[in-house]
Amino acid sequence: MTISCHFSPPSYLTRSKTMGLSTAQGLLLLILASAAAADDAYTHPKLTWTAPCAHGLDSKFPAGVECGSLTAPIDYAHPNEGSFNLAIFRLKAKTNGTKSLGSLFYNTGGPGGAASSWFEAMKKGGQIWSDKMLASYDLVGVDPRGMGYSNPIQCDPDIFNAKPQLLDAGSDAGFARTLAFNKAFGNSCLKKTGKLVQFMDAVSTAKDFELVRQALGSGADKFHYYGMSYGTVLGQTYAELYPNRVGRMVLDGAVDRRSTGIDTVMTEAITYQATVEKFFEWCETDESCAFHGQDVRGIYANLTATGNVIPANCTTAPCKSEVTGEDIIANMQPVLVTQDPLPVLGLPGRVYLSELLAQAVQGNATMLSTRLARANSSYDTARYAYYAVACQDYGTPLHTAGDVRRVLNVGASLTLNKGVCEFLDIAITCIGWPTPLTNPPGRALDAARIAQVPPVLIVNAFFDPETSAAWAAGLREQIPNAVSLWRNGTGHTSYFLLGDTSKAIDTFLIDGELPADETVLRS
Ligand SMILES: *[C@@H]1O[C@H](CO)[C@@H](O)[C@H](O)[C@H]1NC(C)=O
Numbered sequence: 001m002t003i004s005c006h007f008s009p010p011s012y013l014t015r016s017k018t019m020g021l022s023t024a025q026g027l028l029l030l031i032l033a034s035a036a037a038a039d040d041a042y043t044h045p046k047l048t049w050t051a052p053c054a055h056g057l058d059s060k061f062p063a064g065v066e067c068g069s070l071t072a073p074i075d076y077a078h079p080n081e082g083s084f085n086l087a088i089f090r091l092k093a094k095t096n097g098t099k100s101l102g103s104l105f106y107n108t109g110g111p112g113g114a115a116s117s118w119f120e121a122m123k124k125g126g127q128i129w130s131d132k133m134l135a136s137y138d139l140v141g142v143d144p145r146g147m148g149y150s151n152p153i154q155c156d157p158d159i160f161n162a163k164p165q166l167l168d169a170g171s172d173a174g175f176a177r178t179l180a181f182n183k184a185f186g187n188s189c190l191k192k193t194g195k196l197v198q199f200m201d202a203v204s205t206a207k208d209f210e211l212v213r214q215a216l217g218s219g220a221d222k223f224h225y226y227g228m229s230y231g232t233v234l235g236q237t238y239a240e241l242y243p244n245r246v247g248r249m250v251l252d253g254a255v256d257r258r259s260t261g262i263d264t265v266m267t268e269a270i271t272y273q274a275t276v277e278k279f280f281e282w283c284e285t286d287e288s289c290a291f292h293g294q295d296v297r298g299i300y301a302n303l304t305a306t307g308n309v310i311p312a313n314c315t316t317a318p319c320k321s322e323v324t325g326e327d328i329i330a331n332m333q334p335v336l337v338t339q340d341p342l343p344v345l346g347l348p349g350r351v352y353l354s355e356l357l358a359q360a361v362q363g364n365a366t367m368l369s370t371r372l373a374r375a376n377s378s379y380d381t382a383r384y385a386y387y388a389v390a391c392q393d394y395g396t397p398l399h400t401a402g403d404v405r406r407v408l409n410v411g412a413s414l415t416l417n418k419g420v421c422e423f424l425d426i427a428i429t430c431i432g433w434p435t436p437l438t439n440p441p442g443r444a445l446d447a448a449r450i451a452q453v454p455p456v457l458i459v460n461a462f463f464d465p466e467t468s469a470a471w472a473a474g475l476r477e478q479i480p481n482a483v484s485l486w487r488n489g490t491g492h493t494s495y496f497l498l499g500d501t502s503k504a505i506d507t508f509l510i511d512g513e514l515p516a517d518e519t520v521l522r523s
């Protein structure tokens with residue numbers, strides 16, 4: 001997040017215009033030309049399929065998933081200065097003799113999420129895609145650079161485990177501790193991973209996706225795409241870079257990259273707060289809430305009060321043995337992603353959340369404690385990648401303890417949650433981060449380019465604790481051909497709920513039929 005606004009398009013968009021070509025063509029040529037000079041691999045990207053899959057993945061995936069790999073440049077501006085292996089997974093359409101609709105790419109968000117994890121969830125019996133989707137598309141999962149099986153970001157877990165509290169960074173001493181932590185943490189990632197940490201921005205990842213699309217040849221004439229959460233950043237970045245390649249694109253749980261600085265933090269914080277208020281309302285009306293009949297708001301305010309510390313029993317799962325109010329607010333946000341259990345993604349729902357909060361009130365905050373990082377854990381490499389991406393796509397507008405105090409004062413005034421949310425974490429953890437802000441926000445999508453994109457479906461719940469409905473509306477404002485679909489409910493993203501919104505997404509992806517713009521559905 002940067003406070004300064006970037007009114008002019010960044011150089012990777014303008015350079016192609018000076019070549020006197022249509023912008024999309026120009027950009028593609030620019031990429032191809034610079035790559036060709038260095039290495040033919042990037043002009044004719046070669047995808048190698050391996051059987052059996054590496055890493056023992058055959059046993060973790062449903063039958064039929066193919067594993068591929070492709071050499072991608074770390075830095076597209078200097079493609080001969082280092083490369084890494086991009087891991088690609090494909091499940092061909094079970095078409096029963098008819099023609100597949102092509103390749104559907106997807107991204108699970110995070111940032112840090114790996115496409116391979118959804119095939120693992122399918123093996124465990126989770127329904128990710130409807131039978132109709134499985135019969136229609138070749139599903140192409142790309143583990144984004146630095147994630148999953150694509151050279152995952154490694155950092156020092158012992159350093160990471162000493163991460164200071166966000167709310168401490170507003171004092172001079174706390175700010176100094178935060179700055180020292182951020183630098184040590186970021187430098188440990190550089191040391192353990194190498195320079196890929198410096199090229200984790202959404203533009204580089206979108207270019208990787210285009211490389212895969214080209215390598216798939218006639219099986220991927222168009223870039224059909226389902227992106228959830230931070231995957232909507234990747235989708236809109238791809239659409240701006242390659243508008244004429246976009247096929248059917250769904251952005252579920254949207255981020256508006258025009259938003260920067262305090263706007264980004266407070267839009268998320270206020271929306272998260274509104275979702276917490278929905279949780280309180282539910283507790284008042286539903287007997288399955290552990291606080292039914294009690295002053296849940298008052299209990300929550302006391303539980304999360306500054307200075308409140310509750311013990312956790314970390315003998316079984318490695319976690320922080322002292323849980324603060326800030327930890328509870330931060331760790332509750334991902335639980336509010338669903339109101340009902342969603343076993344396929346391991347999401348337990350709001351009854352469970354009420355039980356965790358009740359345990360904490362009883363003096364046991366084990367289940368709301370922050371999990372400690374361990375060496376070589378894929379759960380933790382996803383967390384590391386989260387910061388590596390965020391510090392390049394957002395960075396921070398905060399440079400002094402006073403800057404932090406200003407945000408914290410506004411956050412504490414406007415929300416019960418003190419402004420604690422993911423983008424506050426990003427803004428504070430990116431202070432002093434050792435890699436530059438390469439893909440700053442604060443700019444609308446290029447109007448001329450985005451006008452060439454076929455209709456995109458933008459989906460959001462009104463009460464989404466992570467990606468605000470305001471961002472989905474903001475993204476819709478920038479894409480004239482887009483259609484907005486709303487779910488009048490709570491939770492982050494809608495596809496897995498298998499309700500009417502999920503059906504509308506399938507209808508668009510499979511039949512090409514869009515709902516009317518601004519349709520509001522209940523489920
Ligand atoms: C596959 O196609 C054949 C021939 O059209 C049809 O008889 C059969 O029912 C189809 N199977 C499925 C699972 O749809």
Ligand SMILES: *[C@@H]1O[C@H](CO)[C@@H](O)[C@H](O)[C@H]1NC(C)=O
Nearest residue numbers: 295296297298299300301302
């Ligand atoms: C919150 O804490 C205050 C001070 O200890 C106490 O008076 C009040 O009853 C508590 N509120 C709830 C709802 O537990």
Ligand SMILES: *[C@@H]1O[C@H](CO)[C@@H](O)[C@H](O)[C@H]1NC(C)=O
Nearest residue numbers: 311312313314315316317364
């Ligand atoms: C912590 O958990 C372990 C394993 O469940 C149990 O044996 C131990 O008694 C617990 N200790 C406390 C203080 O809760």
Ligand SMILES: *[C@@H]1O[C@H](CO)[C@@H](O)[C@H](O)[C@H]1NC(C)=O
Nearest residue numbers: 312313316359364365366367
């Ligand atoms: C605290 O909660 C954890 C997780 O639910 C449980 O394993 C542990 O036994 C509890 N400890 C006490 C003292 O209740």
Ligand SMILES: *[C@@H]1O[C@H](CO)[C@@H](O)[C@H](O)[C@H]1NC(C)=O
Nearest residue numbers: 154157192373374375376377
């Ligand atoms: C983590 O992986 C590295 C490289 O494979 C290995 O050297 C190290 O021993 C592993 N650490 C642990 C704790 O497993």
Ligand SMILES: *[C@@H]1O[C@H](CO)[C@@H](O)[C@H](O)[C@H]1NC(C)=O
Nearest residue numbers: 462486487488489520521522
């Ligand atoms: C959402 O549903 C509530 C009732 O549950 C209704 O009052 C409200 O008007 C709906 N919002 C929209 C935008 O349709």
